[in-house]
Structures are given as C-alpha cells and as structure tokens.
Amino acid sequence: MAISLKLNGKTHQVEAEPGTPLLWVIRDELKLTGTKFGCGVASCGACTVHLDGEPVRSCQTFIEDVEGSEITTIEKMEDDTIGAAVQQAWLELDVVQCGYCQSGQIMNAVGLLRENAKPTADEVDDYMHGNACRCATYQRIRAGVLRASEILEA
Amino acid sequence: MTRTLSRRGFLKSAAAAGAVLYIGATAKGAMAASGSADAMLTPFVKIDSSGGVTAIVKHFEKGQGPATGLTTLIAEELGVTMDQIDYEFAPSDPAVYNNLLFGPFQGTGGSTAMANSWMQYRTAGANAREMLIKAAAQAWGVDAASLDIQDGLITGAGNSAPLGEFVAQAATFEPVETPRLRDPADWKIIGKEATRRKDSPVKVNGTAKFAMDVHLDNQMVVMIKRTPQRGGQVVGIDDSAAKEVKGFIMAQTLPTKLGVAVYAENTWAAMQAREALEVNWDFSAAESRSSQDIKDEIMAALNAKAEYNVNKADQAAVAATIDGAATVVEKTFYFPLLAHAPMEPLNCTIEQTAEGDIVLHDGAQMPTGPHMAYQQIFGLPAEKIHIKTMLAGGSFGRRATPDADYQVEAGLAFVMTDRSRPVKLVWDREDDIRSGYYRPAVGHKVRVGLDAEGTIIGWDHQVAGQSIMKGTAFEAFAVRDGIDHSSVEGIADSPYSIPGKALGLTDTKKATSVLWWRSVGHTHTGYVMEVMMDMAARAVGKDPVAFRLAYLGGEQDATRKAGVLKFAADKGNWGNPAPGNVQGIAVHKSFGSYVAEVVEISGNLDDGIQIEKVTAAVDCGIAVNPDVIKAQIEGGIGYGIGHAMRDQITLDGGAVEQSNFPDYEPLRISDIKAIETHIVASAEAPTGIGEPGTPPSAPALANAIAQLDLVVAELPMAENGVSFA
Numbered sequence: 001m002a003i004s005l006k007l008n009g010k011t012h013q014v015e016a017e018p019g020t021p022l023l024w025v026i027r028d029e030l031k032l033t034g035t036k037f038g039c040g041v042a043s044c045g046a047c048t049v050h051l052d053g054e055p056v057r058s059c060q061t062f063i064e065d066v067e068g069s070e071i072t073t074i075e076k077m078e079d080d081t082i083g084a085a086v087q088q089a090w091l092e093l094d095v096v097q098c099g100y101c102q103s104g105q106i107m108n109a110v111g112l113l114r115e116n117a118k119p120t121a122d123e124v125d126d127y128m129h130g131n132a133c134r135c136a137t138y139q140r141i142r143a144g145v146l147r148a149s150e151i152l153e154a
Numbered sequence: 155m156t157r158t159l160s161r162r163g164f165l166k167s168a169a170a171a172g173a174v175l176y177i178g179a180t181a182k183g184a185m186a187a188s189g190s191a192d193a194m195l196t197p198f199v200k201i202d203s204s205g206g207v208t209a210i211v212k213h214f215e216k217g218q219g220p221a222t223g224l225t226t227l228i229a230e231e232l233g234v235t236m237d238q239i240d241y242e243f244a245p246s247d248p249a250v251y252n253n254l255l256f257g258p259f260q261g262t263g264g265s266t267a268m269a270n271s272w273m274q275y276r277t278a279g280a281n282a283r284e285m286l287i288k289a290a291a292q293a294w295g296v297d298a299a300s301l302d303i304q305d306g307l308i309t310g311a312g313n314s315a316p317l318g319e320f321v322a323q324a325a326t327f328e329p330v331e332t333p334r335l336r337d338p339a340d341w342k343i344i345g346k347e348a349t350r351r352k353d354s355p356v357k358v359n360g361t362a363k364f365a366m367d368v369h370l371d372n373q374m375v376v377m378i379k380r381t382p383q384r385g386g387q388v389v390g391i392d393d394s395a396a397k398e399v400k401g402f403i404m405a406q407t408l409p410t411k412l413g414v415a416v417y418a419e420n421t422w423a424a425m426q427a428r429e430a431l432e433v434n435w436d437f438s439a440a441e442s443r444s445s446q447d448i449k450d451e452i453m454a455a456l457n458a459k460a461e462y463n464v465n466k467a468d469q470a471a472v473a474a475t476i477d478g479a480a481t482v483v484e485k486t487f488y489f490p491l492l493a494h495a496p497m498e499p500l501n502c503t504i505e506q507t508a509e510g511d512i513v514l515h516d517g518a519q520m521p522t523g524p525h526m527a528y529q530q531i532f533g534l535p536a537e538k539i540h541i542k543t544m545l546a547g548g549s550f551g552r553r554a555t556p557d558a559d560y561q562v563e564a565g566l567a568f569v570m571t572d573r574s575r576p577v578k579l580v581w582d583r584e585d586d587i588r589s590g591y592y593r594p595a596v597g598h599k600v601r602v603g604l605d606a607e608g609t610i611i612g613w614d615h616q617v618a619g620q621s622i623m624k625g626t627a628f629e630a631f632a633v634r635d636g637i638d639h640s641s642v643e644g645i646a647d648s649p650y651s652i653p654g655k656a657l658g659l660t661d662t663k664k665a666t667s668v669l670w671w672r673s674v675g676h677t678h679t680g681y682v683m684e685v686m687m688d689m690a691a692r693a694v695g696k697d698p699v700a701f702r703l704a705y706l707g708g709e710q711d712a713t714r715k716a717g718v719l720k721f722a723a724d725k726g727n728w729g730n731p732a733p734g735n736v737q738g739i740a741v742h743k744s745f746g747s748y749v750a751e752v753v754e755i756s757g758n759l760d761d762g763i764q765i766e767k768v769t770a771a772v773d774c775g776i777a778v779n780p781d782v783i784k785a786q787i788e789g790g791i792g793y794g795i796g797h798a799m800r801d802q803i804t805l806d807g808g809a810v811e812q813s814n815f816p817d818y819e820p821l822r823i824s825d826i827k828a829i830e831t832h833i834v835a836s837a838e839a840p841t842g843i844g845e846p847g848t849p850p851s852a853p854a855l856a857n858a859i860a861q862l863d864l865v866v867a868e869l870p871m872a873e874n875g876v877s878f879a
Binding site: 017020021024027028029031032033034035036037038039040041043044046073074075077078087090091094095096097098099100101102103106121124125126128129131132133134135136137138139140141142 | 215216217218219350351353354355356357358359360361362363364366367369375400420421422425495496497498499545546547548550582583781782785786788789791792793796814815816820821822823824825826827828829
C-alpha cells in the first residue's frame with residue numbers, strides 16, 4: 001500500500017505492506033539509521049520515536065496506523081528545545097558507552113521531560129524502566145535526565 | 155608535496171590530498187615513518203599538511219573506550235588537544251595492528267586494549283612530535299631542544315607555527331625506537347577526569363554508524379533459519395509460503411546444513427519470509443539433553459575424583475586437615491549458561507569490488523578470525539580481503555568467536571550468490587538468545603577448614619564445567635597440561651595467601667557452544683572465592699574485611715588487592731549502613747586490575763530487596779581516562795549483578811527455552827539506585843578495565859543477602875529464594 005508519512009517535518013510517500021513495523025520503514029526505506037532495532041517486541045526501547053510528540057516503540061507501531069501523525073526521530077532532536085537539552089546533558093556526563101540504545105533512551109527521556117519538567121530520581125526510574133541498556137549506563141541516564149531538567153530550567 | 159604510499163589502499167586517498175606523515179612500528183617492532191613508496195608502514199598516527207591529526211585505533215569500540223583512550227595517548231605525546239585529533243579504526247592487518255599480547259593476531263579482548271597499546275601509542279605520538287620539532291628547528295635555525303608542541307603549535311626560541319607546516323619535511327626523517335616521552339607531571343589529558351569521550355557526539359545525535367547501519371546500494375538482507383536443537387541438519391525445505399512474502403528473493407541451505415539462508419529485499423521481508431519457510435530437520439545427531447542433565451553431570455563430577463590436580467596439591471592431606479579442623483565451612487555452587495545479548499544484534503555486510511576483492515563491514519572484535527576464514531571461503535589471498543571495522547553495539551565477548559561464527563555464516567550466504575549484490579546478514583534477538591555461544595554452566599564444591607583461632611588451615615576447591623578454550627585456536631596458549639586456565643583463573647592465581655589449598659578441575663562433556671563472557675572464568679570463580687571468604691569469616695565471628703586482610707600481606711599483588719578492599723570499605727561506610735539496610739563486600743583481581751565493591755541493600759526476603767548503592771574502588775594502574783574507567787566499573791557492576799539477579803539460559807530436549815528480553819530480562823534502571831567509583835592513584839602501567847568491575851559485583855550482593863540469612867549458592871538469585879523489589 002502507498003502511505004504518506006510525515007516524518008521530521010517532511011512528507012514522504014512510501015510503499016509498504018500493511019503490518020510493516022514503522023521501524024523498518026524508517027531504517028530500510030528512509031535510511032534514517034539513528035532509530036535502532038534491539039528486540040522487535042517492544043521490550044528494550046532502542047527503537048523509540050515520537051508519534052505526535054509521545055514516545056512509542058516503532059517496532060510495534062504499524063505503518064497503517066501512523067498516516068496523518070507527525071513522526072519524529074533522534075535525527076530531529078537537536079531542533080527540539082528539550083531534545084537539545086537532553087543531548088547536551090548526555091555529552092556533559094558522557095552517558096554513552098556502546099551507544100546503541102542511546103537514541104531510544106534520549107527519545108524516551110524527552111518524552112518524560114515534556115510531561116514532567118522536574119522529575120525526581122524515582123520518577124525518572126519509573127518512566128525509563130522499559131529502556132534497556134546492556135552496557136548498564138543507567139546511573140548516568142538518570143543523572144542525565146535530571147541534568148537536562150536543570151538546563152531547561154536555567 | 156605528494157607522496158605515493160602504494161602498499162596500502164587505505165593510505166592512498168589521504169596521501170593524494172597532500173603531505174601526510176605516518177608514524178608507527180614496523181612488523182619488526184622498530185619505528186619507521188613513510189620515507190618512500192617502499193617504506194614498511196604501520197601507522198598509528200596520521201598527520202596531513204593542514205595539521206589534521208588522526209589516531210589509527212587498532213582496537214574496536216564496543217563502548218569500552220579505546221577510541222578515546224588510544225587517541226588520548228597520541229594527543230598527549232604529540233601535543234594537541236582532544237578537539238584537534240580525530241580517530242579511525244585500523245584495517246585488518248595482523249602483521250602491524252596485532253594485539254601485542256595475542257601474538258600475530260589482531261583483536262580486542264581480555265581487557266587488553268590499553269594495556270598492550272600504552273607504550274606503542276605513546277611512542278608513536280612522541281616520534282611524531284620529535285620529527286616535527288626537528289623539521290621546525292632546521293627551518294628556523296634553532297636548537298630542537300628549545301621547541302615543544304602544545305595545542306597543535308610548535309613553539310619556542312621566539313617562533314611559533316602550526317604543526318601542519320612542517321609535515322612534509324618531518325616525513326623525511328626516521329623515527330626512533332625510544333623517543334623521549336613526556337614527563338607524567340606534564341600530562342594534560344592522561345589522568346584528567348574532564349577528558350570527554352570522542353564517540354559521544356555521534357552517539358547522541360543518531361549519526362553514529364554501527365555495522366547494523368550499513369546500507370550498501372542494491373544489498374540483499376539475509377536471515378538464517380537455524381536448527382532449533384544444536385547439531386540438527388537440514389534435510390529439506392518448502393519455500394512456497396515464503397514466496398508469498400513481498401520482497402522474498404530465495405532460500406538456500408547452508409553448505410553446513412545447519413540452517414537455511416533466506417534472502418530478501420529488506421529486513422522486514424527477510425523476517426517474514428524466514429517465518430514462512432518450512433524446514434525439515436534431522437535431529438538424530440543433535441543435542442537432546444536438558445539443563446537438568448547437564449547439571450547432574452557437573453554435580454556428579456564434583457563428587458568424583460577431579461580429572462586435573464591443578465596446583466599439584468596433596469589432596470588427601472588437605473582433606474584430612476579439613477576433616478580435623480575446629481570449624482568446617484562447606485558449600486556447593488552452580489552457575490547456569492548465560493547469553494551475552496549485546497544491544498546490537500549480530501550482523502555484518504559483505505560486498506565484492508569490481509577488482510574481485512571481498513570487503514566485510516563488521517563490528518569486528520577479532521578481524522584476523524574472519525580474515526583467515528574468508529581466504530578459505532573465497533579462495534583469495536589475504537590482501538584481496540578487507541575488513542572495515544564499524545562501531546559495535548556492545549559485545550561482552552560475543553563478537554569474538556574463535557570460529558568467526560557469524561562472519562562465516564555471512565560468507566557462506568554470499569558465496570552462494572553470484573556476488574553481484576552485497577549481502578547483509580542480520581540476526582534478530584531470538585537468534586542471539588537461542589543460537590548464541592554461552593558462558594558455560596559450571597559447578598564448584600568448596601570445603602574450608604579453620605583452626606580454633608579462626609584461621610584458614612585448609613581449602614579444598616573442586617571445579618567442574620565445560621572448557622571454553624579446548625577445541626579452539628586459542629587452546630595452544632590457554633591450555634597447559636590439559637588444564638584450561640580460564641576454568642580456574644581467579645582461584646589458581648588468587649592473590650590470597652591461603653594455606654593448604656587444593657584445586658581440582660574436571661572438564662564436562664560438550665553440551666552447547668560456549669564462549670568467554672565478560673570476565674570469563676572470573677564470572678564464577680570470583681563469586682565462589684568471595685562468598686566462601688564471607689562464609690568462613692562469619693563462621694568464626696570475624697569481620698569480613700579484617701578476615702580477608704589477614705590473607706593479603708607481603709607481595710605487591712596482595713597489597714594492591716588489600717588496598718582496594720580497604721578503600722572501598724572506607725568509601726562505602728563499611729559497617730555503618732543506613733538504618734534498616736545491610737551490606738556485603740567482595741574483592742577480586744582480574745585482567746591485572748583490582749576491584750572491591752560494597753553493596754548496600756534495603757528490604758527483606760519476604761517483601762523483596764532493593765540495591766540501594768554500590769561503592770567500588772579500583773586499582774588499574776595509571777588511570778588514562780578516569781571517567782571512562784568509572785563508566786566501565788559502573789557497567790561491569792550492572793552486567794554482573796543483572797545476570798546474577800534474574801538470568802539463565804536453559805535447555806529442554808536440546809532446545810533453548812529463552813528467546814528474547816521478556817524471558818532473558820536485562821538489568822533495568824531501577825535495579826541499582828546508585829553507584830560510586832573511586833580510583834586508586836597509581837604510577838603502575840595501565841591494566842584492564844572492561845571486565846574487572848564484573849567479578850566482585852554478584853558476590854558482594856550475595857554477601858549482603860547473606861546478612862538476611864540466605865547464602866545464594868545457585869544462580870540466578872530470583873530462581874533461588876530472592877525476590878527483588
């Protein structure tokens with residue numbers, strides 16, 4: 001089926017079978033590889049993108065359900081006030097190790113700060129619980145979200 | 155000035171752009187710069203005429219930090235800031251980019267990246283500095299001793315110029331074997347907490363290129379339908395349903411008959427077509443045992459005479475001493491199979507160039523492995539095969555298989571095509587969990603005898619499990635007199651001075667493919683040594699820290715271990731947990747480094763426990779990048795504790811029961827509330843950091859839980875009496 005996809009402020013015409021995960025359209029068709037494949041079952045969060053501003057797992061979001069919605073990926077985060085703050089915090093604290101999960105961590109963190117500008121450490125843990133990091137950079141992720149909150153407040 | 159550096163294709167484009175200075179060690183180990191087209195070049199540092207400096211990093215980056223660490227060494231010695239230097243990964247060439255600790259083999263592992271590069275990269279950076287200074291001194295007519303390079307500027311004797319101005323002249327000089335290295339007192343980057351990772355920016359904005367992100371024109375995606383039971387063979391396929399999947403290209407049985415390669419236009423089509431493909435398997439020669447069978451075999455081995463008397467002890471005498479001891483502490487331990495599960499599932503991409511060369515794009519941990527395998531698969535000489543090392547999304551040992559398993563799989567899938575289209579092999583998480591190579595299942599049985607004063611007089615330690623090294627290319631240097639050292643490391647070479655120690659080892663039958671897993675044998679030996687030390691201390695009413703220190707006197711090896719133990723105890727408020735909390739401690743040496751950790755937990759066994767804080771102390775020699783070291787300790791702790799809490803791979807009739815993160819649950823952010831790492835100041839040469847944080851983490855947690863009157867001797871904890879909040 002032909003689908004009109006609004007992604008990072010542009011409209012793309014893509015051809016994909018119904019049931020195709022948004023993840024594979026983003027990666028294989030649109031060649032935006034910042035969004036990662038980790039588990040395919042919405043259990044790790046590496047594929048997190050924003051659908052109308054809300055974090056969703058793109059491996060379990062199907063192409064026929066996103067027409068008309070605004071999709072945003074990690075590649076657009078530097079243009080987002082909260083996204084840029086999170087990225088700055090991530091650099092200040094050198095959160096990343098292998099880095100493979102970090103696009104998803106950042107996309108989810110932006111989702112949290114959008115709905116809760118001043119989260120507590122426990123609130124960060126609750127919200128970020130579904131984003132796995134096999135390098136276990138978790139304490140820097142937690143500190144990074146709290147630091148981004150400070151940056152945004154300043 | 156244009157130089158012709160024809161020996162290596164990768165040098166050509168850079169050289170064509172202008173004068174380029176390469177500094178490195180030749181295959182013979184002497185230093186040489188590129189004087190002519192015939193020069194034997196092995197570059198670690200490249201400088202172009204505009205002053206652009208690039209470190210050629212011979213170790214791959216899986217998050218453990220060599221892209222920053224090796225670059226730091228060049229920058230420090232040369233005299234540029236970290237912002238003035240870039241890095242790129244070395245091509246596959248074991249004659250020049252070998253791991254100095256692995257022999258003629260290029261690879262990353264055993265936490266050796268910094269340890270084997272420390273002098274090599276500093277020497278390369280120092281040579282570059284001295285050659286540039288010599289060129290400047292000649293041009294200015296001044297004494298070279300009056301010049302230095304700082305922040306990319308050659309300065310002194312009233313002159314100052316960017317180093318790029320002297321690259322052409324410097325390249326005409328010969329480097330020396332022992333250039334002057336900078337005084338540690340003058341270091342500006344090494345040892346500085348403020349130094350940031352070189353790979354952070356691309357990893358926070360989505361532009362980092364992992365192997366999974368390679369997308370070559372006209373590529374096919376291949377996924378493998380594998381035997382559900384190890385050793386099963388394909389006897390027939392039916393691809394009629396697969397043909398209904400849009401984007402399916404073809405299905406071909408691998409020459410090994412261990413699986414079927416499914417080719418498709420894109421990843422999603424490959425996944426669906428593989429699902430739709432019907433395969434008939436012959437399981438007559440396949441593994442059919444279950445986890446319980448494997449465990450029974452290991453337990454039986456622990457109760458029989460050991461196959462190897464590792465330390466040549468008088469076992470009967472040790473047993474008699476323990477029998478007659480005032481206090482005897484005894485425990486049997488069991489560790490399950492574990493998958494590595496790096497965040498980026500295994501993958502690689504192969505293409506053939508117009509010249510008939512083969513190019514592999516891979517998060518290549520041991521490039522020499524696939525490089526050798528491809529010479530056989532493609533019938534090509536080494537120089538016709540090229541490996542482009544990409545960023546790797548974790549490994550924990552998994553990307554370093556002695557048989558280059560996934561790269562060979564991709565090679566076989568490619569060789570079955572007409573090679574007109576690149577092939578990208580993709581594993582999904584189920585492939586990773588089910589068809590991976592595992593940390594072997596291992597059992598230990600330990601009896602410790604103590605005298606009336608509470609001093610150890612005998613330690614009888616039996617180990618049984620599957621050898622990692624036997625049957626691999628690494629057997630020659632890892633196995634001595636039949637003993638696979640990786641099965642007993644951390645016991646056989648423990649810095650503890652334990653009197654009356656007997657150590658026996660029995661190799662059990664091959665049950666599945668096994669592989670080193672972050673910290674290798676220390677994953678279980680560290681646990682057993684440290685849980686036993688705690689049990690012994692408690693049995694005689696002694697403080698676990700004081701008890702251990704009694705066995706850590708004299709030799710530097712022991713005093714460094716004692717040093718981190720005391721440091722962690724001090725920083726972790728040992729003996730003074732927050733009200734309602736309890737603590738556990740463990741210390742272990744691995745990969746040349748010493749790490750002690752205090753784990754503080756809240757809660758109880760009925761309602762569940764919560765890890766409140768882990769305080770670590772590490773002595774890894776000179777701390778080149780302190781913040782990277784802290785990150786590796788944090789990650790090593792999380793990796794060790796996460797698996798100890800919840801994870802195991804089990805077999806049912808030879809088939810793996812787990813399949814993905816829902817049943818191989820990763821550590822999550824809420825599992826550990828805080829980690830604090832302290833680094834011992836040291837002037838010793840740097841040692842490993844990627845793995846040493848892992849071994850003490852699980853036993854420190856176990857020793858905290860023991861304060862709640864449960865000694866966890868079988869993992870994972872969640873299956874053995876511990877619930878987590």
